[in-house]
Amino acid sequence: MKNPTPRQTIRTAILAIESFTSLPVTGPMDVLTDSCEIWSLVNRPKALGTTFKVELVGLTKQPVRFGDSVIVHPRVSVRHATRPDLILIPSIGKDAAQSFAELVDDNRGFLPWIKSCAAKGTRIASMCTGSFLLAETGLLDGRSATTHWFFANAFREMYPKVTVLPERLIVDEGNIITTGAATAFMDLVMYLIELYCGHEVAVFSSKVLLIDLGRRSQLPYTTFSTQRLHNDRQISQVQHFIESESHLNLSSVSLSKRAGMSLRNFDRRFRNATGETPSSYLRKFRVEKAKRLLETTNDTVQEIIAKVGYEDRSSFRRLFYEHTALNPKAYRAKYGIPAASRSTVVNSSLLG
DSSP: OOOOOOOEEEEEEEEOOOBSOSHHHHHHHHHHHHHHHHHHHHHTTSOOOEEEEEEEEESSSSOEEETTTEEEOOSEETTTOOOOSEEEEOOOBSOTTSOHHHHHHHTGGGHHHHHHHHHTTOEEEEOTTHHHHHHHTTTTTTSEEOOOGGGHHHHHHHOTTSEEOTTBSEEEOSSEEEEOSGGGHHHHHHHHHHHHHOHHHHHHHHHHHTOOSOOOBSGGGOOOOOOOOSOOHHHHHHHHHHHHSTTSOOOHHHHHHHHTSOHHHHHHHHHHHHSSOHHHHHHHHHHHHHHHHHHHOOOOHHHHHHHTTOOOHHHHHHHHHHHHSSOHHHHHHHHOOOGGGOOSOOOGGGGO
16 A cells, blocks of 8 residues: 655635634635545545645734624734745725725735735735735736625726726636635635645535535626716616616617717716716616516516516527526526515615
8 A cells, every 4th residue: 555645735824804704714714724634534545635734814913803702813923924825815894984995004014925925926815805905915917806796896996907807706817816705715715625635625625515616706696786876967867767667678879868968978977977888787777677576576587578678588688697697597596585475576775
């Protein structure tokens, strides 16, 4: 019998950053530590393979508190931390009143160490809004990245040199990896286990931990929020009209006439007010309305397609898939309540 292959240790640092939840800190720490150990125990005397040695790195060694009950203790401060093989940046921010610029400033002390480690070959991975702190290093300039889909526009404004892909759950740029929402840490750790330990270990870990492998899109989880934070009364009136009459055969031309503007002026003002072209806004609103109807009513797919202003079933299905990565039937199966309990009335406030 061959001797086991020597164990390779991936030295992993997770930044101990105050956030609204401890999950992006404690979750990866537990999964990365336990998954390879369980694999080794179950599969002995096979090769021991790769394992993760995880430590928490804080701005100081002072305890970091999450909410009222969870406290973590960094093993080392960033000032004295050695270079690891892998750095995980969790989501930042526990106060909704703070801007992302303020949240980045609160954690700016991590930046020199992250940049120094990256320059020496350390792989960096961010989760959710941790992408803002990663982008502040400049390491994402000229590259693609993702973040929580809800904050994608804020990210674009702060970091215009980065190509944002909010539909993607994971974007791998070699030694730089970004992921979506905070709970996507599960997808990230499975991705890292496969990357470092191999597919067989990743599959085993996913089965033991009941974590799905292969999720790569945020589209099924996104929602379209109509942009109302502007002062253009005429555009606001058009928005109200779209939302109440989306079943009609609407176009940019008909909407511009309703607003009493030239098409060129209407397109410019609509984009300035909402961040969307009129046609893009209309498509996204119709998809969002269809999603709500699929979630809450017994209407057939064909009835819903008609209610949102489409006649061609195949073209709507293509549009729906483009925005959700699911067909209408699959979307209802995933998010619809049991048919016997569905209300036939959609709360219009959800669409506003």
